[in-house]
Amino acid sequence: MMNKQGRPTHGAAGDHAHFETISGDRGLDHEEPLLFEIGRLGKCGVDLPETELKHDRLGGLRRRGAIGLPGLSEPEIVRHFVRLSRKNYAIDAGLYPLGSCTMKHNPRLNEKMARLPGFADIHPLQPVSTVQGALMLIEQLAHWLKLLTNMPAVAMSPKAGAHGEQCGLKAIKAAHQARGEKRSVILVPESAHGTNPATAALVGFTVEEVPANERGRVDLAALKSKLGPHVAAVMLTNPNTCGLFENDMRAIADAVHKAGAYFYCDGANFNAIVGRVRPGDLGIDAMHINLHKTFSTPHGGGGPGAGPVVLSEALAPFAPLPLIVHDNNGFRLIEDDAEAKGRDLKPFGRMCAFHGQMGMFVRAMAYMLSHGADGLAQVAGDAVLNANYVLASLKDVMSAPFGSGPCMHEALFDDAFLKDTGVSTLDIAKALIDEGYHPMTMYFPLVVHGAMLIEPTETESKHALDDFIRVMRGLAEQAKSNDKSRFEGAPFLAPRRRLDETAAARKPVLRWTPPAKTTAQAAE
Amino acid sequence: MRYLPLTETDRRSMLGVIGAKSVDDLFRDVPREAYLTTLVDLPMHAGEIEVERELAKLANRDVAAGAVPFFVGAGAYRHHVPASVDHLIQRSEFLTSYTPYQPEIAQGTLQYLFEFQTQVAMLTGMEVANASMYDGSTAATEAVLMAARVTGKKRVVLSGNLHPHYAETIRTTAETAGLEIVSGRAAAGAGETADHLLDENTACLVVQNPDFFGSLRDLTPLSEAAHAKGALLVAVVTEIVSLGSVTPPGEMGADIVAAEGQSIGNALNFGGPYVGLFATRQKFVRQMPGRLVGETVDVEGRRGYVLTLSTREQHIRRDKATSNICTNSGLCCLAFTIHLALLGEEGFGRLAGLSHERAVMTADRLAKLRGVEVLTPTFFNEFTVRLPKPAADIVEKLTKENVLGGVPVSRLMPHDKTMANLLVIAATELTTPADIDAFATALSKVLS
Numbered sequence: 001m002m003n004k005q006g007r008p009t010h011g012a013a014g015d016h017a018h019f020e021t022i023s024g025d026r027g028l029d030h031e032e033p034l035l036f037e038i039g040r041l042g043k044c045g046v047d048l049p050e051t052e053l054k055h056d057r058l059g060g061l062r063r064r065g066a067i068g069l070p071g072l073s074e075p076e077i078v079r080h081f082v083r084l085s086r087k088n089y090a091i092d093a094g095l096y097p098l099g100s101c102t103m104k105h106n107p108r109l110n111e112k113m114a115r116l117p118g119f120a121d122i123h124p125l126q127p128v129s130t131v132q133g134a135l136m137l138i139e140q141l142a143h144w145l146k147l148l149t150n151m152p153a154v155a156m157s158p159k160a161g162a163h164g165e166q167c168g169l170k171a172i173k174a175a176h177q178a179r180g181e182k183r184s185v186i187l188v189p190e191s192a193h194g195t196n197p198a199t200a201a202l203v204g205f206t207v208e209e210v211p212a213n214e215r216g217r218v219d220l221a222a223l224k225s226k227l228g229p230h231v232a233a234v235m236l237t238n239p240n241t242c243g244l245f246e247n248d249m250r251a252i253a254d255a256v257h258k259a260g261a262y263f264y265c266d267g268a269n270f271n272a273i274v275g276r277v278r279p280g281d282l283g284i285d286a287m288h289i290n291l292h293k294t295f296s297t298p299h300g301g302g303g304p305g306a307g308p309v310v311l312s313e314a315l316a317p318f319a320p321l322p323l324i325v326h327d328n329n330g331f332r333l334i335e336d337d338a339e340a341k342g343r344d345l346k347p348f349g350r351m352c353a354f355h356g357q358m359g360m361f362v363r364a365m366a367y368m369l370s371h372g373a374d375g376l377a378q379v380a381g382d383a384v385l386n387a388n389y390v391l392a393s394l395k396d397v398m399s400a401p402f403g404s405g406p407c408m409h410e411a412l413f414d415d416a417f418l419k420d421t422g423v424s425t426l427d428i429a430k431a432l433i434d435e436g437y438h439p440m441t442m443y444f445p446l447v448v449h450g451a452m453l454i455e456p457t458e459t460e461s462k463h464a465l466d467d468f469i470r471v472m473r474g475l476a477e478q479a480k481s482n483d484k485s486r487f488e489g490a491p492f493l494a495p496r497r498r499l500d501e502t503a504a505a506r507k508p509v510l511r512w513t514p515p516a517k518t519t520a521q522a523a524e
Numbered sequence: 525m526r527y528l529p530l531t532e533t534d535r536r537s538m539l540g541v542i543g544a545k546s547v548d549d550l551f552r553d554v555p556r557e558a559y560l561t562t563l564v565d566l567p568m569h570a571g572e573i574e575v576e577r578e579l580a581k582l583a584n585r586d587v588a589a590g591a592v593p594f595f596v597g598a599g600a601y602r603h604h605v606p607a608s609v610d611h612l613i614q615r616s617e618f619l620t621s622y623t624p625y626q627p628e629i630a631q632g633t634l635q636y637l638f639e640f641q642t643q644v645a646m647l648t649g650m651e652v653a654n655a656s657m658y659d660g661s662t663a664a665t666e667a668v669l670m671a672a673r674v675t676g677k678k679r680v681v682l683s684g685n686l687h688p689h690y691a692e693t694i695r696t697t698a699e700t701a702g703l704e705i706v707s708g709r710a711a712a713g714a715g716e717t718a719d720h721l722l723d724e725n726t727a728c729l730v731v732q733n734p735d736f737f738g739s740l741r742d743l744t745p746l747s748e749a750a751h752a753k754g755a756l757l758v759a760v761v762t763e764i765v766s767l768g769s770v771t772p773p774g775e776m777g778a779d780i781v782a783a784e785g786q787s788i789g790n791a792l793n794f795g796g797p798y799v800g801l802f803a804t805r806q807k808f809v810r811q812m813p814g815r816l817v818g819e820t821v822d823v824e825g826r827r828g829y830v831l832t833l834s835t836r837e838q839h840i841r842r843d844k845a846t847s848n849i850c851t852n853s854g855l856c857c858l859a860f861t862i863h864l865a866l867l868g869e870e871g872f873g874r875l876a877g878l879s880h881e882r883a884v885m886t887a888d889r890l891a892k893l894r895g896v897e898v899l900t901p902t903f904f905n906e907f908t909v910r911l912p913k914p915a916a917d918i919v920e921k922l923t924k925e926n927v928l929g930g931v932p933v934s935r936l937m938p939h940d941k942t943m944a945n946l947l948v949i950a951a952t953e954l955t956t957p958a959d960i961d962a963f964a965t966a967l968s969k970v971l972s
Contacts, residue, residue, distance in 0.1 A: 034635070034639055035865050039868065041869070044870045045606070045871065046866050046875075048874040048875060050877065051878050051880065053877070056769070056880060057887075057902055058770060058904065059901070059902030061740050061742060061770050061771045062769060062770070063767070066869060067872065068869070069646060069868050070865070070868060070869075071870060072865060077865050078608055081862055082612070084635055084636055085615045085632050087617075087630075087631040088631070089617075089621060089629040090617045090618075091620045091622075092620045096622060101622060103622060105527055109575060113575070116579065117583070117590060118584055118586035118588055119583050119793075119794065122589060122793075123602070123792045123928070124792070125600070126928055127919060127920060127928075131794065133581075134794050136582055148564055148566075159658035159796065163658065170700060201848075202697070204700040245554055247553050249555075250558070276554075276559060281557075282555075301621045301633040302624065302633065302655075302815070303853045303857070304853050305851040306796075306797075335936075336939075338939065339938075349693075351696065352659055352661045352662050353687065353690060354599070354689065354796060355794065355795045358795055359796060359797050362579070365579065366579060368566075369567070369575045369578060369579070370570060370571075370572070371569050372568040372569035372570060373565070374568050375525050375528070375568075377563055379528070382528055382535075382547075384547065385535060385539070389538040389541060405553070406553065429626075438629060458528055461534075462538060489823065491628050491629075494629050495628065496631055496822045496826060497824050498823050499628065499821070499822045499828045500820045501627075501820065501830050501832065504819065504830050505832050508809060508816070508818045508833060509818055510652045510832075511638070511641050511642040512638070
């Protein structure tokens with residue numbers, strides 16, 4: 001029997017916990033209004049003096065009218081954001097089984113190093129003689145990235161993985177143009193991450209999909225049949241988004257090059273092979289590396305990222321500005337096309353203002369120095385071991401379409417085991433929230449039905465994995481036992497229950513509006 | 525190894541469950557010739573002591589902005605960030621959380637993004653803003669792509685007084701996205717002329733205010749000129765603090781505002797990570813790039829926030845997406861939100877007022893030096909002077925006097941000989957009278 005709120009009534013949690021509080025808060029879980037709803041005129045969280053300037057130089061463009069920003073004291077602001085923070089799940093608090101995200105531990109040493117004034121308090125346009133340490137760090141990071149991938153060059157400026165994909169495809173387009181060729185098609189597997197086709201379209205290519213074979217890898221014969229003089233490049237992820245190593249990489253590279261095309265590798269899954277396999281040995285021409293995945297820079301609730309792109313000999317001349325060079329005077333930047341051309345380089349342009357995500361470079365460098373060659377090889381080994389342990393421990397109660405062989409750093413399940421239960425992948429994911437976990441990646445990749453992609457990463461202990469496995473087994477068994485009570489309407493225990501995303505999209509409210517204005521708008 | 529929790533006992537036990545002989549066995553799908561049998565030729569692991577020592581050695585080779593009189597701007601500005609900001613953004617639940625795709629356990633992130641979107645719309649005088657982009661230059665690029673989508677036209681006119689890096693970034697993306705870019709001529713302290721390049725095929729006019737040289741202008745006539753040709757006005761703002769003193773682009777007819785938010789909450793960081801601000805009119809909402817957070821309710825009727833209008837984005841629309849973007853600026857965005865919350869209306873106004881005041885003091889002091897001519901009569905916190913000799917050399921010599929005295933225009937416009945003697949100088953609330961004295965003394969010495 002269900003109570004009004006749909007909470008399962010199987011006893012122990014205690015119905016005495018269902019009373020209404022006076023405050024609307026529940027224990028440590030506080031409801032928190034918007035800044036604009038608690039701010040007041042006349043309050044301020046900083047003490048700044050007023051300007052003594054009598055006559056401004058603003059050319060009559062002095063801002064008139066209030067901006068509308070709320071005023072609050074420091075204690076109120078600290079409390080506001082601390083309360084907000086407590087509504088978030090985080091890797092510091094628990095495992096994220098998120099396939100293709102590589103949610104590993106974010107070492108705090110990285111944060112300390114990034115805040116050294118010699119890295120944080122320097123301006124990109126200071127004279128280069130005053131920032132030799134920073135330039136040296138970027139070069140050192142570039143060196144490690146090249147050695148780990150066995151590639152001769154790297155473009156450091158892309159600000160995120162998708163930005164790196166754009167950089168790689170731009171270099172490929174420039175290389176074709178330099179040969180006087182116009183090739184308009186990029187081949188992309190059906191299992192590709194959405195950024196791949198989106199980026200291809202942005203750079204002016206059209207996309208053709210290549211199917212997977214029954215082993216979950218790119219169908220080599222199908223790919224070869226699609227190659228031709230109109231194909232500019234192939235974009236593959238390796239290990240692929242099903243968590244499997246593309247064994248035919250070398251054969252693919254050879255076929256691609258023979259057809260006059262280039263091989264772009266999406267490096268999102270580099271965590272599976274870092275220190276053990278160098279993509280350059282497999283024949284790639286470009287690969288972006290997500291520093292916020294493999295190299296532990298924090299996800300920060302959605303950013304910032306960094307996506308440097310390693311490049312082959314063929315593509316290296318087209319790397320975008322700026323370039324870092326070293327001569328008798330030390331390190332300096334080539335920021336100008338003409339100077340680059342003087343060195344026989346043909347940068348395709350510039351990806352963004354200034355030089356790249358220095359803050360993330362320092363963090364990644366601290367991580368790499370801490371791990372070293374031995375530590376990084378162990379990262380990949382433990383990441384793959386952890387994923388296989390999860391796969392082996394769950395495949396008897398769940399369905400793993402490629403479970404007959406080893407996976408790499410992530411294990412793929414589909415919803416076959418949920419057939420006829422009335423429970424979906426989404427329901428399992430939301431029930432996981434009640435169990436104290438962030439859901440796994442769901443409905444991606446698109447090549448299996450109701451996909452559940454699980455990537456534990458190497459920073460999870462065996463104990464943490466065993467706890468997770470126990471919960472997944474329990475949920476799978478409950479789903480199959482036809483007891484839907486804990487799935488329907490989950491989650492029940494999170495700071496919010498399921499949110500109405502349809503209503504949000506139908507009538508978008510994307511900001512707070514002052515009440516007077518709302519009335520006026522309603523009157524229109 | 526301190527970050528890796530598995531023990532040898534763990535590994536053996538796990539391999540037993542898996543039914544594999546060794547970890548290498550799990551890599552059997554890797555072709556043998558590609559599977560490394562020795563470690564990559566890089567140093568072995570190191571403890572915190574050694575890592576700190578090595579990185580500190582590099583950091584100590586740099587001249588930090590706070591250590592000397594500092595007047596460098598041109599797209600990134602040194603402002604004071606209150607202590608609470610950095611403390612709050614390092615809370616685990618903000619620092620180490622993922623993108624808020626599961627809103628039930630990400631209301632912290634979603635609510636502050638909703639607050640950020642509101643702040644950005646208010647500052648820019650626009651109706652709606654997104655949850656941030658990588659930086660101002662990529663935000664400006666996305667604005668151009670959006671204008672092309674909205675108008676269906678393919679020609680883009682850039683002001684010659686747009687930050688050169690922004691112009692280059694726009695060109696780089698636009699040329700493979702099938703757009704034609706034309707630029708006006710750069711001119712320090714003169715009127716805008718790019719509007720003369722507008723025609724019926726123009727999707728947008730991109731102008732920066734304050735511009736690269738620091739000049740302020742009323743964008744209203746430019747927006748009228750653009751609209752008359754069926755084009756949109758894209759307004760770029762590289763110093764967001766200016767909106768505490770200056771009429772915002774939204775009140776001057778801008779259709780899209782692309783700005784750099786670094787000045788609020790974020791350190792100089794040698795160029796990144798920064799935070800791009802993107803704001804526009806409500807009617808264009810479905811053409812916006814980037815993440816959007818919207819208000820809704822949960823099944824118990826409680827207000828909450830979710831990522832919304834995701835059908836614009838790559839993970840749904842793939843090659844038909846409005847943009848390829850996957851990340852926003854997350855933590856930099858949070859730093860912006862917290863800092864601006866601490867400032868509030870009054871604090872933000874004072875911050876802007878002080879920045880303007882210090883720049884006026886600097887300009888007036890330097891104008892008294894022989895051979896120094898201030899070219900920009902209107903400005904916010906940045907202005908351009910003409911020197912009697914090439915500015916790049918002057919700046920090098922000032923460095924030897926322990927003054928970081930601005931950005932020579934030739935660094936970003938190396939081929940325009942008329943720019944060789946021009947220097948762009950910025951000041952903020954952190955600029956002291958002693959700094960200004962030191963700058964004037966050093967400049968005077970170097971010029972003599």
